[in-house]
Amino acid sequence: MSSRELILARVRRALADVPQDDTPYDQAFARPYLREHGHRSVAATVDLLAGNLADYRALVHRCTAGELAGTIARLLAERGSAAVSVPVGLDPEWLAATEVTRVPDSAADTPAELDRVDSVVTACAVAIAETGTLVLDGSPDQGRRRITLVPDHHICVVRVPDQVVSSVPQGLERLDPARPLTWISGPSATSDIELDRVEGVHGPRTLEVVLVSGE
Amino acid sequence: MPAFPEAAHEAVHNQTLRGNLRHATHTIRAKRANAVAEVSDWAELREAGKQIKDHTLRHLDRYLVQLEESVTAAGGTVHWAADADEANRIVTSLVKATGESEVVKVKSMATQEIGLNEALEAEGVNAYETDLAELIVQLGKDRPSHILVPAIHRNRGEIREIFAREMSEWGRPAPEGLTDTPAELADAARLHLREKFLRAKVGVSGANFMVAETGTLVVVESEGNGRMCLTLPETLISVVGIEKIVPTWQDLEVFLQTLPRSSTAERMNPYTSMWTGTTDEDGPRAFHLVLIDNGRTDTLADEVGRQALRCIRCSACLNVCPVYERAGGHAYGSVYPGPIGAILSPQLRGTESEIDASLPYASSLCGACYEVCPVAIDIPEVLVHLRERVVQGGAVTREGAKVVLKPAKGHAAERAAMRAARWAFGRPGVLRTGQRLASRTRRFHPRTLPGPGRAWSETRSLPAVPAEPFRDWWQRTKGGQETRGGKDTSK
Numbered sequence: 001m002s003s004r005e006l007i008l009a010r011v012r013r014a015l016a017d018v019p020q021d022d023t024p025y026d027q028a029f030a031r032p033y034l035r036e037h038g039h040r041s042v043a044a045t046v047d048l049l050a051g052n053l054a055d056y057r058a059l060v061h062r063c064t065a066g067e068l069a070g071t072i073a074r075l076l077a078e079r080g081s082a083a084v085s086v087p088v089g090l091d092p093e094w095l096a097a098t099e100v101t102r103v104p105d106s107a108a109d110t111p112a113e114l115d116r117v118d119s120v121v122t123a124c125a126v127a128i129a130e131t132g133t134l135v136l137d138g139s140p141d142q143g144r145r146r147i148t149l150v151p152d153h154h155i156c157v158v159r160v161p162d163q164v165v166s167s168v169p170q171g172l173e174r175l176d177p178a179r180p181l182t183w184i185s186g187p188s189a190t191s192d193i194e195l196d197r198v199e200g201v202h203g204p205r206t207l208e209v210v211l212v213s214g215e
Numbered sequence: 216m217p218a219f220p221e222a223a224h225e226a227v228h229n230q231t232l233r234g235n236l237r238h239a240t241h242t243i244r245a246k247r248a249n250a251v252a253e254v255s256d257w258a259e260l261r262e263a264g265k266q267i268k269d270h271t272l273r274h275l276d277r278y279l280v281q282l283e284e285s286v287t288a289a290g291g292t293v294h295w296a297a298d299a300d301e302a303n304r305i306v307t308s309l310v311k312a313t314g315e316s317e318v319v320k321v322k323s324m325a326t327q328e329i330g331l332n333e334a335l336e337a338e339g340v341n342a343y344e345t346d347l348a349e350l351i352v353q354l355g356k357d358r359p360s361h362i363l364v365p366a367i368h369r370n371r372g373e374i375r376e377i378f379a380r381e382m383s384e385w386g387r388p389a390p391e392g393l394t395d396t397p398a399e400l401a402d403a404a405r406l407h408l409r410e411k412f413l414r415a416k417v418g419v420s421g422a423n424f425m426v427a428e429t430g431t432l433v434v435v436e437s438e439g440n441g442r443m444c445l446t447l448p449e450t451l452i453s454v455v456g457i458e459k460i461v462p463t464w465q466d467l468e469v470f471l472q473t474l475p476r477s478s479t480a481e482r483m484n485p486y487t488s489m490w491t492g493t494t495d496e497d498g499p500r501a502f503h504l505v506l507i508d509n510g511r512t513d514t515l516a517d518e519v520g521r522q523a524l525r526c527i528r529c530s531a532c533l534n535v536c537p538v539y540e541r542a543g544g545h546a547y548g549s550v551y552p553g554p555i556g557a558i559l560s561p562q563l564r565g566t567e568s569e570i571d572a573s574l575p576y577a578s579s580l581c582g583a584c585y586e587v588c589p590v591a592i593d594i595p596e597v598l599v600h601l602r603e604r605v606v607q608g609g610a611v612t613r614e615g616a617k618v619v620l621k622p623a624k625g626h627a628a629e630r631a632a633m634r635a636a637r638w639a640f641g642r643p644g645v646l647r648t649g650q651r652l653a654s655r656t657r658r659f660h661p662r663t664l665p666g667p668g669r670a671w672s673e674t675r676s677l678p679a680v681p682a683e684p685f686r687d688w689w690q691r692t693k694g695g696q697e698t699r700g701g702k703d704t705s706k
Contacts, residue, residue, distance in 0.1 A: 014516035029266035131483035203439025
């Protein structure tokens, strides 16, 4: 007998007490918990996102669509970035105001090459206000998972309010499980030394979030 | 491995260890209470988590088959391992097939449980732990002592010493003049590990959740080392216990709310990675899922004890446990310490060994662990159930087969006392005579019990024997209605 058959047989024997007509999944339990916590206006939900991102040490900026290129150029300049990783589907307008060297996201690059890049600019798939979470799904404007991991500085652009949801349940609804997903809540952090929170271990040590609104 | 009382005896006299543990558990305890208070529907989330997990366990065969189909359809390969040896053989041969001699590892309780690092080392493969706490443990040639923060027993001064002394043995040495500030220590770990991440071709992980419906695996972490191991290598091997399934994508909405708040007391952990098989040119090109039993189906066979398989490894029960706080994680003699370890280890491994027979007693049954558990595992109930098994023996399932356990050694006196009590309770005359005798001789009762009873009475006050048995008092006073002229029984 293969181990697969062995384990499945053991499971079935172990569950001899469970009746055959046991309640199916969709009737097995209620979901009495909330779809979101509290009732907020759209503006208040965006404010909550900004507050929770900042609470976990992300740097939050707000601007209009017209100011976005200038804002990104300023943030890269303030960091002294010489090279920025760029997802293939990123709106070229976003980087129109900066002279920084663009490094297009490419499968051919080795991790070591990526390690020499200072910053990365991406969009996101959805942002969750109650937890201060950005979710990236590998779409063309977000690139491969590793480009938001290896460089030390990540600028993530969130279109507000249409990319913002209140809660984790609402966030999951918007996502496609078949895509490679990365949920980001603040910069890399550890609590392994005396349970003191320290920002910045292996991922980007600086996370800047630009909440961009309107036209 | 010595039994819990001996191991704990040493630990409680270690002042540094007790200080480190007290500081850490009290810090996280207070933070967790705040994080939980932020969500008004915590009780409902907890109940839903419990019910989803119970439902999954009751149909585990079906969900395992469904998971296998969806992972395979998404480009992954599923392997089944009945025990630790088989899991280690599978992983070792997968690593060897890549031609590599080193792997980077995400912190994983499952690979600790099966002793994967040692098995790989025996085959000439270096396994590098990349979680900061696991790195501290690995460099310090130590053992983990906590589920979430394996180096909780170490303070910053000890960590600095370990880094300065050991890092050069494994790769990039610690920077000159390294101080003990957490930020500098974390930075030293960053530099040391980055060179390993960037060249690694094989990553090994566990998983917090597996979604049967979609074949999605979920790893929840903070530092980014998980993301490094899950996305940079060409081959990813995930070793996961068969109980970690949830049926649907939507079910994650419960656990992604309860797990971070229960474990690190955060609204959400910094990084969560979700992957479904392989994706073209993004992340590993080969994905292997090794599903391990290793005692889980035996645990499932126990109708009281199976609830331990609901555990999502948040470690909240460790942080509130008065016994864990004083004894530390090493005393439990298992990769799963604390209250959950006290019920999980003796079920996964059986209660035959001295340490496993002692674990159900490593508790004051105060119930704090049950209160904080985000999937409502009634740990005290299972502890009492396992104590009964240790003392009385009985039918259990080991490696899929029903066996009858003999009562454990060392409980003969207790068992004899219980047998005598049962005999006496069935014979009213004997009971009455015994009680009267006890009342009349109460001035001569010793304060501690002689013989095998001493171990029990050394740490407890013996119950006082009343001057008159209750039944005599009841008959004499007709239930308290005629007290006049009677003996004053309050003295």
